Every structure is written in C-alpha cells, then in structure tokens.
Amino acid sequence: MKIDPLLKQINPPPRLMMGPGPVNADPRVQRAMSADLLGQYDPAMTEYMNELMALYRVVFQTSNHWTFVIDGTSRAAIESSLVSLIEPGDKVLVPVFGRFGHLLTEIASRCGAEVISISKEWGQVFSPEEIAEALDKYQPKVLAICQGDTSTTMNQPLEAIGKLCAERGVLSYVDATASIGGNELLIGDWEIDICTAGLQKCLGGPSGSGPITISDKAAEHIQNRWHVEKGIEPAGFVPGKLSRIQSNYFDLAMVMAYWSPQRLNHHTEATSMLYCARECARCIVEEGLENVLARHTLGSKAMVAGLQVMGLKLFGNLDYKMSNVTGVYIPEVVDGEAVRRDMLHYFGVEIGTSFGPLHGKIWRIGAMGYNARKDAILRTLNALSSCLRLHGYKAPGDDPALAALEIFKQAEAAPAEIEISPVSKTS
C-alpha cells in the first residue's frame, strides 16, 4: 500500500545539531509545547504571561518591568526593537564585527535611520575606546550591536559600552540571540536599554519566540510614539507626541499594552510558543543561570581540547570566543562540505558552514543549550575524527574524545576552577 508522503506523520530523522544554532531542544521544552491551549484573556493564560516576564528577568539579569516575548523568530525581536526606537532620520551607530552586524545596519536602514557603521576584521571585537570615540564623533541617537556574532564566533564585551551610551544619552540596543545563556550578560548592571534573544541557541528551545527586555528609559521613548489602531482605542485615548511606529506588528508600544494589565488587543498570543519560551527559562532558573553558563564554558574547553588534539587550528581572537561555538579552519586536504555531509548522513551529527569572507575556510562547531553536554561533545569529536580520516586527513595526535573527556574529568575533580566568561586563551 502506497501512502502519499503528504499524509505521513512528522517523523524527523534523529540528528545531533552541533552547528551555530538552531540546536536540539530540551525534551522538557518539547513536551511543554504540547500542553493544552488557553484563551488569550483567560486568567490562567495571563498568569503564565506574568510568570514568563518574571522568568526572563532572571535570564536577562535585569529588573526591567518590560520583559516579555515577541511572537516570531529572534529576527522579529530585533526588528521590533529597532523600528520602535528609530524615527526616520535618526542617526544609528552600528559597530560591525560579523554578518549579524550587517543585519543590524540593514534593519536600521529600512527603519529610515541614517546608519553609520564602523567595522572590525572578522575574528576581532571592539575596544571600549573605539566605541567611545565613535559615539563622540557621530553622536548617534541609538547604538545597535551584537553580543555574540555566530558568523565569527566572537563575543563582544559590553560592560563598558552600555555605560558609555548611558553617559552620553544614547539609547543602546543589543542583539544577544546567539550568546544569551552561554555567555555572561548583565542587562541591568551594564545599563543596556533594549536586549533581544532567541530560544534556538543556548536557551534550549526551537526558533519562533523572541525574548526582549526594555529599560524604563527606552519604554518611555517608545510610549511617546503610542498610536492605537483604529477600532480599539481605549476611552480617553491620547496619541503620543512622537511619530507613529512604521510597523503595526512590531509596535512595541501596543505590544507592551498587550502585556500590561490593560491587555489591549493586538496579536493573538502564540500560546504554544509562549509555553515553550516559559519552559526554556524555567529549566535555566531550575539549573541556576551560573551553572548553565559554567556548563557552556566547560563544554567550550572540552571541544577546543578535542579539536586541538586533531591538529586543527582555531579561528579568531580566542580571548573573546563565545563559549557556545568554536570556529575551526578546514584542513586544506579535505572538502569541507563533503565532510559536513558525511557527518550528517553517516553519523547524524550536524556542524556548521560559514558566511561571507569565511565561507569555505572554517567550520563552526557549537555546543549549546541542551547540547552543551559531555556525551554530545564526545560524539561530535569522534564523528569529526572519523570523517576527517575518511577524507584523507591524518590527525597527528591522540583520541580527541578522550582529550575532551579529560577536561570534563578535571572539572569534576575541581569544579570551582571553571571560569564563566570569557574562556581562557587556549591556542
């Protein structure tokens, strides 16, 4: 009997996703998504919305009241921030150190900004002095920057940058999609105005919900652009003094009203993804954010040790490497895409290719979220070792999985010695 493939149940092949993200979701998160639905204004639903706000204050390390999720991917959360902050003609400074910096320039430009970008060679990050100089030179209204840019595996230090902006009255926006949960991020202490994230990297969920946190200062600016849509204006409604936001879906003033006790009707909350986002944060709070960060840091050390034993050269300035992803040069004797294909099809392990100037030069190998685990890292190293051998690369050293295991064993013997972030220089 032949069954039309369209009528077959979803039945994905088993994959271990060890690229730069998305990665496998935590099984608890997958199960939470299957919970029964609730109406938008059901008291049980609004209580879950409030709990989600409290949970993400922990994840973002902030006391910002306006901490919630955007219904869309991490890119939706980025655009909602920029389109709500930026009025046409505003000057926006974007320090670009990888592909996702380019994305910020692109989105800011579509919002009508006069975009000024400064650049770093891929594999490096900006110093606070460079940022301060650019802020003083260009005097932007908004600074938009990535924390971790997976295209280069670099993690931009932000501690000084938030404060530099605050001192100058510049609104700061940070895209922490790829770094949050795996690298230290202190939104409150660092005085960052808006930060957005995604679930599909270190938070252990699928793509499709974008956590966001907004300072009171940024919220006030956005609320000055408050223009409720026709047909649902509340009684006594007075529009904001500033220009209307050019998107309805991404109008954070309206989205905040939806997440307030007023519950002003806007989109229909994506309930299953809300359950999912709540569960991602719940798992992190249960494990303890510090433990989650330490788990990623340890995973990075172990992965690096295994790659180095195979004689592979790491990419970029390792003082600033993200803990959750490692760039590694493809040995000249192998075809990088053929190795990736064989890892996927023979071993069920996915590693990442790369973009732009690094395309064909490096692989990006992640260990993040639910996959920042000993067994996942050992399996990845073994599969890579076998595929490299299959393609004619002769590794010089010992067993890479055992080299990584040694790092885990050392950490088990002396857990206090794992530094959270940045990882120490290892090559």
Next chain:
Amino acid sequence: MKIDPLLKQINPPPRLMMGPGPVNADPRVQRAMSADLLGQYDPAMTEYMNELMALYRVVFQTSNHWTFVIDGTSRAAIESSLVSLIEPGDKVLVPVFGRFGHLLTEIASRCGAEVISISKEWGQVFSPEEIAEALDKYQPKVLAICQGDTSTTMNQPLEAIGKLCAERGVLSYVDATASIGGNELLIGDWEIDICTAGLQKCLGGPSGSGPITISDKAAEHIQNRWHVEKGIEPAGFVPGKLSRIQSNYFDLAMVMAYWSPQRLNHHTEATSMLYCARECARCIVEEGLENVLARHTLGSKAMVAGLQVMGLKLFGNLDYKMSNVTGVYIPEVVDGEAVRRDMLHYFGVEIGTSFGPLHGKIWRIGAMGYNARKDAILRTLNALSSCLRLHGYKAPGDDPALAALEIFKQAEAAPAEIEISPVSKTS
C-alpha cells in the same frame, strides 16, 4: 514544601474554547509540535518545507507556487503581504465591515499607503456592485479585504471581487484568518492575488504561524522590490527596479528566496511551528477539505438551533454568517460578562465577548477547527443554558442541547443535504 510558582510545570486548566478563536488545537497537532528539531538546511527539513507548500495549496485551493508560512501570528502574515505589496504613496482600497477591516486600513497606512476605506454597517457585507463602483471611482493599486471578520461574524462573498480586481489590474489581498477551513475559499478560481491565514481558528492549531499564498502576478511585483541584505548577497546579485520593502522580517522577496531551492538565509525557520502548520493541513487533507467545510456548516446549524430554542436572537445578516462563529444578543436581564465568567469558571467553557459598537451587546460563540464537533457544541449549549438560568434568564423552550442533537441526527440520516456555504437563513 513550598514550590516557587515560576518553577512549576506548565499545567493549564482544561478549557473548551468556544469563542471566536483561538480554540483548542487538534491533539495530533499538539503532538506534532513535540517532534525533534532539524537544522535549517537539513535535507529532511527542506523536504518538510516543500511538503508544507503542497499541503497549503490544497487548503487555499490554488496552484500558486508561492504558498508557505510566515513565522509569526496571522497578523504577521497580513503585514508581510501589505508591506511587500504597497509602496509609499500607493492607493489602497479597504472595504471595512468590522474591526479587522479597520486593522487592514491601519497596517496599509503604516506602510505609507494612501488608504481609502468604504464602510458597511456591522452585520452586513458588500455587494459586488458596491466594490466595482469603488474600484472604478478610486482606481487603487491594491484592494485589501477580510473574508470572515469575527468581530461581526460576517463572511464577505469574494467570488466576484477577485475577478473585478483582476479585470482592472488591481492587486487583491484577502485576510482569511478567521474563515479558512470553515467557509468556502477558492483562491485560484476567484483570482485572488494574496491570501493569508492563521492556524488558531478553523485549521485546528495554535496561533504562531501564518499561512500565505501569492499569485505569480503578485510575486513578480514583489520580486521587483528585491534587495538582499548586506553580507549575504548571492553572486551576480542585481537589486530590483522598485523601492526596497520597508521591513526586513516581512520582506516577502527575501522570504520567497528562503523558501526556494536557493534557500537564501533569512530568518531561522520556526521548526516546531512549521511541524504544527504542516500537521494542521495534513489533518485537513486526510479528512478531505469538503468534509471539513461540511462539518463546520453542520456545527453552525446545530449551534444556531440550540441558541434559538433558548429564545436568543442572532446577530447580523444570516445569509452571510460565517459557519464557524455565531453572534447572539445578550438577554437584557443578564450581565454578559458575569455569564461568561461563570461559564469559564464553573463549566470550563469559554465563549467570546465583542468589540466596538457590539461590545456588551452580543456574545460570539464559535465551533471551529477541532471544536467543530457534536460533543463540544452540546456541552457549550448546556453550559450556557445553566448559566443563563443561574443569572435569572428564563429560556422559553426545550432543551437546547437536544435541539442541536436533532440537527446532527438529521444530517446523519441524510448527509447529502448539508450545504457547504453560506449557511441557509435560519431565523
């Protein structure tokens, strides 16, 4: 031992959601969302994307190649359509017959359109002559209209309207969020250019993914606005002749490239919601779209019969009532919100309030998607009957659940006599 509520598992109270949507998801859809994840460019993932395209061609009744999903709620799909069609200064005609018509004017206006709206009293729909006259008078570039507007429960006939637009070279956009799957919708035959939907009404899923279909003509217009973001331009890239789309996330030219064999990197597809959207369509194709429509029509007749037995008066022009939702006047002796609260808290059944001019006057009672079922309808009628009695309304007639059951029994005896759409005039 006290557990922090933030650390508790998701455990929603059981609810039967019989409002205008969102409603309960089909359990098969809930389970599909828990399937393991895949990488964005994994061949198994892109195959699921292709299957989804084929499945939604059935749901939309079209052969349009460009049939896929937007990662966001139904409102995201609306905005992506309008912002990709409309260039600043374009004339857009919006016939408004309820709240969601206002939403279309609002979004079109934020896209920079010169918006012209024509209005109908809530509870009525437009005739083809009225639309033709407005098209000739205003000569818009785009016509944007709802099919079913749940705010009024009316279903706008579209058969003539798509053709009227096509004859005049006007691009037609239809928001079928609330009507698709429960009311006849023939995108191909009716020559509609873009139509968008949501999962949370008759398709039996949660909110969070927005199906969309785009005619070749509309796709060509959108592709003329093709401007790839900096950092990922393909070799030999030539930007489109028309203006760049003002949103990156909703840039359908880029989203189409992502859904093409080129797989140009854009957002990270929301994999779990993709599984979910695929399963919604799979269940419909398995049941047969005609059977799904007939199930909704029968549910409507049964619900109407039950409400009428209680002496309740129905809202609007019943020749054009959506099959999946019924507006019913709140009896003067009861407090409508108190009745709704008691139905939810004592009986676990949710029915809908209403917006704007109808607020406080009617309830909206749905039976759609997975909930367009005999047991769900009988339970709702019984719960409403009990709560009306509790609040002092004395129903004149017989048992409303038995009146509805009689309709189901008649249909079982003579199934061929159920007309699909519109429902016949019943009061």
